[in-house]
Amino acid sequence: MSFTLTELKSTIQDYSENTETTFVSNLREFIRASENRIFKSVDFEVFRKNVTSATSSSDRFLSVPDDYLASFSLSITNSSNIEFLLEKDVNFIQEYNPNSSTTGVPKYYARFDVDNFILSPTPNSNYSVELHYYYRPTSLADSTIVLTVGAASSFAVNEVITGASSGATATISSKNDGTNQLTIVVPTTAFTSGETVTGGTTGHSSAISAISSDTTTTWLSKNARSALLYGALYESYIFMKGEPDILTLYEKRFTEELMRLKDLGESRENADAYRQGLPRRPRT
Numbered sequence: 152m153s154f155t156l157t158e159l160k161s162t163i164q165d166y167s168e169n170t171e172t173t174f175v176s177n178l179r180e181f182i183r184a185s186e187n188r189i190f191k192s193v194d195f196e197v198f199r200k201n202v203t204s205a206t207s208s209s210d211r212f213l214s215v216p217d218d219y220l221a222s223f224s225l226s227i228t229n230s231s232n233i234e235f236l237l238e239k240d241v242n243f244i245q246e247y248n249p250n251s252s253t254t255g256v257p258k259y260y261a262r263f264d265v266d267n268f269i270l271s272p273t274p275n276s277n278y279s280v281e282l283h284y285y286y287r288p289t290s291l292a293d294s295t296i297v298l299t300v301g302a303a304s305s306f307a308v309n310e311v312i313t314g315a316s317s318g319a320t321a322t323i324s325s326k327n328d329g330t331n332q333l334t335i336v337v338p339t340t341a342f343t344s345g346e347t348v349t350g351g352t353t354g355h356s357s358a359i360s361a362i363s364s365d366t367t368t369t370w371l372s373k374n375a376r377s378a379l380l381y382g383a384l385y386e387s388y389i390f391m392k393g394e395p396d397i398l399t400l401y402e403k404r405f406t407e408e409l410m411r412l413k414d415l416g417e418s419r420e421n422a423d424a425y426r427q428g429l430p431r432r433p434r435t
Contacts, residue, residue, distance in 0.1 A: 153373035154380070156182070156294040156337050157365040163383055169391065176339050177390060178383075179292040185382025186290055186371060188405075190220060193412045197370060198288055199223055204280045211251055211273040215266055218286040225260055225268070227278040236260045236270070244271045291379070294337045294367035295324060300348065300357040304328040310352035314342045314359075323350075337365050374415075378408035 154162070160178045164170060190198075202216055206227065226235045234256070239247075241261045248271040255272035263269035303326045306312065312333070313320050319342045321335035342348065342359055349356040371379050381404040388398045 152376060153368045154291070154376055155365045155368055155372070156291050159291065159372065159380065159383065162380060163387055166380075166384055167387055167391065167393075169387075174387070174391065178339070178387075181383040181386040181390065182292045182379070183290055184386040185379050185405075186292075188382050189371060189375060189378055189409065189412065190285075190287065192409050194221070194285060195370075198285050199283065200286050201281060201283050204282070206257065206270065206274040206276075206278045206280055208274055208276050209252075209254060211270050212263065213260070213268040213270060213280065215262070215268055216282070216284065216286065218288075220285040220287050223283040223285060225283075226281050227257060228281075229256055229278060233281075239271075241269065244269050248272050288369060288371075291367070291369045291372050294365060295334050296337055296365050297363040298333045298335060298342060298348070298359050299361040300331055300333060300359055302355075302357050303331040303333055305353060305355035305357070306333060306350050307352050310350045312348040312350050314340075315347040315349065315356075317341065317343050317346055375408070375412055378405060378412055381405035381408055 156179075159182060160175075163178055163181065164175070167174070169175075198220070204214065206213060222238055224235055225238070226233050228234075236257055237259050239259045239261050241263060244259060244261045247259060251273050253272055254275035256276075257270040257272060257274055257278070259271045260268050261271075300306075306323055306326060308323050308326060311320055311322050312335070317340055319338045319340040321338040321342070323333050323335055325334045326332065327334075342362060344359055344362050347356050347358050381401050385398065385401040385405050388394075388401060
């Protein structure tokens with residue numbers, strides 16, 4: 152069993168018995184929040200990848216991948232030897248090497264900001280780098296469908312289209328002019344086949360001749376179905392300011408599912424020699 156975005160949204164509404172417009176428009180955010188809670192609590196080896204890059208001499212910063220969640224290890228190649236850096240916090244880095252002009256072979260690193268790691272000491276040469284990290288997979292909330300229209304070429308990517316009869320709105324994420332297809336994130340309100348959609352930027356209008364089904368699933372929606380549901384329900388009841396006993400129930404169910412996922416996703420202690428006691432937890 153697995154959830155598509157449409158199925159999960161429908162299930163949340165069934166549990167909450169709420170079809171109010173503002174509530175429905177926030178369903179994606181409840182799902183995202185549930186995913187974030189899961190990724191902050193459990194390290195899944197299936198979401199690990201490696202990237203290689205290089206330091207620049209006298210530059211203590213190293214770019215963070217766009218989909219980065221948390222480090223597993225960071226190493227440099229020094230004279231053909233692989234040396235693992237220890238992960239610390241920024242305060243430690245600043246205290247260890249307060250003068251950034253002091254260079255050497257890097258021993259430590261920390262997350263400096265959204266876009267950068269900071270190394271210490273500042274690299275004294277250009278070193279090959281390998282980062283093994285946990286990444287953030289595509290959210291179920293970003294599932295897409297395809298609309299086939301009369302003329303896709305007249306629409307623009309990233310413009311918002313609106314359905315004349317349904318009132319549905321969506322942003323075009325990509326398009327194929329040859330097949331006259333517009334790819335959009337699954338809208339809150341469904342478009343209907345045959346209705347005309349109009350672009351908010353180009354002003355172009357075209358009728359929908361076909362709509363693909365929402366069939367997208369994710370690893371979490373297939374393997375952590377209950378955790379994803381109860382996490383989203385917990386978030387939705389916070390939003391609704393729902394009954395405390397129901398909120399407590401959903402929190403309890405979510406916690407139970409997280410414990411099950413921990414057993415599935417973590418087969419050893421959450422610390423290793425290269426993280427010097429820091430918890431292996433995705434930080435957002």
